[in-house]
Amino acid sequence: MIEVRGVSKFYGNTPVIHNISFDVPRGGITVLVGTSGSGKTTTLKMLNRLIEPTEGEISMDQQALKDLDPVVLRRRIGYVSQNNGLFPHYTVTQNIAVVPRLLKWQAETTQQKTEELMAQLLIPMDEYGHKYPRELSGGQQQRVSIARALVTAPPLILMDEPFGALDPITRQQIRRELKSLLNHRGKTVVLVTHDLLEAIEMGDHIVVMDQGKIIQQGTAQALLFDPVSPFVRSFFDPQRFQLELSSVTLREVETLLPSCPSPPMELTITPDRSLWDTIGLMEENKLTTLVFLDSTASCRSADLKSLVDCLSQIKRKYG
Numbered sequence: 001m002i003e004v005r006g007v008s009k010f011y012g013n014t015p016v017i018h019n020i021s022f023d024v025p026r027g028g029i030t031v032l033v034g035t036s037g038s039g040k041t042t043t044l045k046m047l048n049r050l051i052e053p054t055e056g057e058i059s060m061d062q063q064a065l066k067d068l069d070p071v072v073l074r075r076r077i078g079y080v081s082q083n084n085g086l087f088p089h090y091t092v093t094q095n096i097a098v099v100p101r102l103l104k105w106q107a108e109t110t111q112q113k114t115e116e117l118m119a120q121l122l123i124p125m126d127e128y129g130h131k132y133p134r135e136l137s138g139g140q141q142q143r144v145s146i147a148r149a150l151v152t153a154p155p156l157i158l159m160d161e162p163f164g165a166l167d168p169i170t171r172q173q174i175r176r177e178l179k180s181l182l183n184h185r186g187k188t189v190v191l192v193t194h195d196l197l198e199a200i201e202m203g204d205h206i207v208v209m210d211q212g213k214i215i216q217q218g219t220a221q222a223l224l225f226d227p228v229s230p231f232v233r234s235f236f237d238p239q240r241f242q243l244e245l246s247s248v249t250l251r252e253v254e255t256l257l258p259s260c261p262s263p264p265m266e267l268t269i270t271p272d273r274s275l276w277d278t279i280g281l282m283e284e285n286k287l288t289t290l291v292f293l294d295s296t297a298s299c300r301s302a303d304l305k306s307l308v309d310c311l312s313q314i315k316r317k318y319g
C-alpha cells in the first residue's frame, strides 16, 4: 500500500533518517521498533506529511505523497498520537465526531458508527459518551483516541506509541482487543513502539531501526531466529525467551503436539494464541496441560515441555 524509497531527513546539516526504504503491505500491521531517537516517529510522520522528507519518495497506492494535498491525505489516514491528542473541552462523542464533521457526515451515521466502535472497544457510549477526557482513565482515553482514528474507516492508520502511558496489564488487554478489531476490519496499520513484546505480538512486518537507518525488516520469527547482525540479536536479548514463545502460534506447531481422544478437561485455548499465552494460561489456572482443537477439529494437548520442544523445532527451520 505504501512504498518508501531512499528517504532521508535532515534537520539543518544533521541527518536523522538515512536513506531508508520499506513497504507497508495492505491489510497488515507494520511495526517500527528501535532504539530511542532512531527516527521512528519522524518516519511515521513522513507517511502523512506532518514531516516532509529531504530526499527520496513515498507513495501510497502508487501515487506520490508529494502530489497529494496534505489535508485531503490526512483525512484518509487515521492517526493516534503518543499523548492521545483529545480535545479537553469536547466530550468523548464530540471528540470522535471531529473528522466525520469535517467530512460533513450525517449526524445519525456518525452516531451509529461511534456507538458500534465504542462498544467494540469496551467503552459503551451510554456510559462514556457524554464524559470529558479528564473524567476517563488513561486507558479509556486511548480507546477514545483509537475510536476517533477508526470512525471514518480510513484505509490506513498510523499509531505512535498508542499504549505508551498504560500499565503492562491494561496494555496487553487493549492491544489484543485492538489486534482482533483491526484484523477483523482488514485495516492497514503502521505502529511505532519501543515495547519489544508489543512489536512481536502486533507486527506482521517489523522494521528495526537504529540511528536513522533500517537495520533489518521481516517477520517476528525472521528477526528473532535469523538476525542479520549482532545488533539485532542483542536488541531482542533482554526478553528473548518470552519473545520467541510469543512469535509462534499453536496452529503453527499443532502437528508436533500429541492428539488426545477427548478433551480431558473443560479449559481449552484457541489455536491462534501463542505458545507464550498458552504457558501463561496454564500457569494462571495451575494446570500442567491444556487442550485445543486443531485445524481438522481434532483434540491436541500441550504442556510446558512439548511447547518448548516445538519452539526448538521452529528455530531449527531457520538454521
Ligand SMILES: Nc1ncnc2c1ncn2[C@@H]1O[C@H](COP(=O)(O)OP(=O)(O)OP(=O)(O)O)[C@@H](O)[C@H]1O
Residues within 6 Å of the ligand: 011, 016, 034, 035, 036, 037, 038, 039, 040, 041, 042, 043, 194
Ligand atoms: N524538529 C527537530 N529538529 C532537530 N532534530 C530533531 C527534530 N525532531 C527530531 N529530531 C531528532 O531526530 C532524531 C529522531 O527522532 P524521533 O523522534 O524520530 O526518534 P524516535 O525513534 O521516535 O525516538 P523515541 O523512541 O525516543 O521517541 C532524534 O535524534 C531527534 O533528536
